[in-house]
Each structure stands twice: as structure tokens, then as C-alpha cells.
Amino acid sequence: MPDATGPDQIFQNALAMGEIVLPRCDDCGAYHFFPRILCPHCHGTAISWSQASGKGRVHTTTVVRRKPERGGDYNICMVELEEGVRMMSRVEGIAPGDVTIDMAVTAFVGEAEGAPAVLFKPSEG
């Protein structure tokens, strides 16, 4: 795990190295996202980090309509990871309107706004 102090730093530093890590409460065992210094479920403060499975399903989705000259339409969705946490992201590799609720997706570290970010692609098979 990268040497960092704050939960946001730990997450971002891992991303910068191409890894997706998730915070998990030592007391109740539940994962949470976004990273913070306490568990939002049981309010425990002992937090450990582990590698994310990267497996998720689209919980809900939308298409942001944008003029072609400004880059065209793009996807925004909420993905629920196997670990039970949800995050905003986008599914790449298919048309934004073809992203459907319950679709199985796999995480990868890509780039958004010039910085490393968690993105998803449709799962194979």
C-alpha cells in the first residue's frame, strides 16, 4: 500500500499506480466509498484497504447529451461493485445509450479530466 496519510491520498496514490483499492471497516467488515476516516455504517475508525475485485453491475445510467462539435454524447452511471459499494463512473467501449441497468461491467484504471480514474467496460462472457 502506498505511503500516504489521508484516505483520499491513499485512494488517489493507488490509482496513480494503476490499482483500485477500497476502504473496509475492521469492526463491522463493511466496505464503503468514498474514502473517509470513519466507517459510515458502524462509525468505527479502524479502516483497512484491499484490492477491489473490479467486478460490478450498472445500478442506473444516463446519457449526457452533448453537441458533436463539443465531443458528443457520453455515459454517466452508478456501478455497484461486488464489495457492496457504489460509485459514479462511465462505461467505455460501447455507445453511451447501450449501457443498461444490471449490465455486468469490469473496472479499469483509465483517465478522466486528465487524471487517473476508475472506469468500466462491459464484462466478457
Add this chain to the structure above:
Amino acid sequence: MTTELRGKSAIVGTGHAGFGEAHGLTAYDVMAQSALAALGDAGLKLSDVDGLFCTMMEDSMPALMAAEYLGIQPRFIDGTMTGGSSFVNYLTSATMALEAGLCDVALIVYGSNQRTASGRLVTASRPPAYEAPYNPRYPISAYAMAAARHMHEYGTTRENLADVAVAARAWAQANPEAFERGPLSREDVLGARMVGDPLTVRDCCLVTDGGGAIVMVRAERARDFPKAPVYVLGSAAESSHRQISQMKDFTVTAARESGARAFAAAGVSSSDIQAVELYDAFTINTILFLEDLGFCAKGEGGAFVGDGRIAPGGALPVNTNGGGLSCVHPGMYGIFTVIEAARQIRGDAPGIQLNDIDLALAHGNGGVLSSQVTAILGSQNTL
């Protein structure tokens, strides 16, 4: 609010200004015009105001700016910012402050010039760190995802959503104060420009200028004013998240809790309510809130709003001024739910005046379905 506070405070003045386009005016100008209108309605002066309840999108200390602009020195101030629900929330804090003797005349006020200033919804908040990189369009992407999930779970259709917009427009067409009064059909809504699937531009609230104000006093002196008093019978809030990615169930809002507690405080139920004023930032809001406030079962909101049920002449009058979808939406619409509910009870609604309204509900929404505040207002007959 608890049952001990039932009917302890009353609205004795309402006012608004700058509906549509307030050319040449700042947001604070519109705020002040609204304040004067409400105080005039109550037969009071600015110098009578000793409690101020205000927030705006303009800067980080809007309540202080408003007091300074108005030339008043309030001894009680509440600038709690929960988005568009703030002004419904102030009904609770104003009632508490009045009842505790912390102020005698409470002014709730808001103003915005977002349409003429920028032409888009103005926000003073920073994009959330774990959402911003994906460029969601706020607030529509959040509401679009709630609508998509509702459609997925309950079979709600784009036609159902369109029926909400069509009903709002029908109310607005009879309201000379409303900004959009042209005809609107289900086909118009469905065929309008898609902004964030499944929502078209006609599923979205207006972007207008406008301000609103409410004057409140203790109930014991509420009958000494020119207009019939409108009593706050119950009000309650619940907040569930700030960022849409933290919303636990995209089809259920905290209006379930705020509504249940407001009804309990007022000692009435949804079936007693004669006029329903909901914060309809998007068509899905009306469906979610009708469900969560108990007017229909969860998942049945789509069908419920069909066949003109919430339109003029329907069984349940909803958003009788035309709502944020067709009347006015200056960024934080919540105060207008209270104003329209109060005017229906007083009998001086600007558009269609319903007959003999004693009980009305005002519901404010803030953030991205984040903060929910419900208020039950009643006439003298309900005390």
C-alpha cells in the same frame, strides 16, 4: 416540529417579484422586492422584522448580505442551506424562534436573477470530488439516473413522466403569473430535445428569475393582520445524502420520513390534504414525492399521475400554480410551494383557485433528492 408546535405560528403575508425575467436587477434587488411585497401584504414594514431566514446562491453569507441590503438588524437569523428545501425548512426554525420569543416578526426571503444573469441554473457549490471527473451535468444527471432506476424497477414510462409536465402546464395556463403558458401535449414532451436520458428539456424545470417572501408571526396575534392567517400545523425534515452517488435507494427519498412526521405533527393524513405543492425540479420528482408522501403506493406513481388525476379538474390538485416546470424556477423553488399553498388556503391564488381549501401540503427538495422537508398548512378551521 412536534405536536406541541402545531398551529403556534402563522403566515400573515406572502410576496414575490421578478418572475420570468428581471432585467437589470441583481438577485438582491429581487430579494428585496419580494420582501417588500410580503410585508405590504401583511401590513408591516421592514423595520418590524426582527427575524431573518434567508439563503441565496450568490455568495457564502447571503443572509448577512440580505440583512445589510434591507437595512435591518435582525436579532435572530437562520441561513441554513439545504438547497431548494431551505425555505420550507425555515418554517420550522421560524416557528421555534417565534414561540421561544427570539423574534416577533419572521421574514423568510429569497431572490435570484439566474436567467438574465447567466441563462442557466446557478449553483454555489463545488462538484463532489468523486463525481466531478466524470462530468455529470448537475443536477439533471442525478435526477435522470433516479428516473431510469424507477422505470427499471416499476415499469414507469416516459409517457408517465410526460403526464406530470402536461398537468403542470395546464395549471400554468390559467395562472397569469406563470412563465410558460403555451399548450403542451404528451407528444410535445416526448419529442422535445433529450437532455439527459430519459429526461427531455420538457421534463426539466424552467430557468427563470424570481424571488419570494413569507412573513410569519405567533398564532396569538395572527388574526390582527389584513389577510386570513395560514397556520403551520406541522413541518419536518429529513436528509439522506449530499451526492447522488451516496443515495441508498434511487427510487425512495427521505420524503417518506419527513412526510410521516409532518403528518403526525399536524394530526392529519394524506387523504385529508386538498392541495399538494411539490418541488418539481424534474418530472420524476412529482412521482417520487407523491409515492413517498403516501398519496399512492411505491411504484404506482407513474400510473397515478395519468388520466388527468393531478391536472385541473382531477381528483388530486398538484402544483396548482404550474410548479417549477411551468410557473417559475429561479434555482431554489421551495419557497413557492409554501406561497402557493398559503394562497390556496387564503383564497387568493393567482391562477385556478380551488374551493374551500383548509389543508394544503408544501414539500421542498434540496440538492439531488438529498434534503426533504414537508409542511402542512391549515386555515383557521383546522386549529
